[in-house]
Amino acid sequence: MAPCTRNARVLRLLRHRWADMVAGDEARALLGPAAQPLRTLDVRKRELQDLARCRGLTQDEVATVASRPVGYEAIVEAAGSEAARS
Numbered sequence: 001m002a003p004c005t006r007n008a009r010v011l012r013l014l015r016h017r018w019a020d021m022v023a024g025d026e027a028r029a030l031l032g033p034a035a036q037p038l039r040t041l042d043v044r045k046r047e048l049q050d051l052a053r054c055r056g057l058t059q060d061e062v063a064t065v066a067s068r069p070v071g072y073e074a075i076v077e078a079a080g081s082e083a084a085r086s
Helices: 006-031 040-053 059-064 071-085
Strands: none
Touching: 006 040, 006 059, 040 059
16 A cells, blocks of 8 residues: 655655644643643654755645544545556
8 A cells, every 4th residue: 555656655754743743732732731742743743844854855745744544444545546557
């Protein structure tokens, strides 16, 4: 189920990492002020997008890094679409 291009794999990995960051922030919110991260979610978002730019992803791909976190459902759907095109 791996994407056929390197950029697609990098984008999926970054989107997955963003989903983990969002979930972590939600968990920290439940724990209260003592569990606040060292960096804000906005800072971490910029870091992921900067990494995407460094890897040569297009601006549209960079924008999707943190716009919609990827889940396993999306991974399976994308794999099915790519398999159908092959």
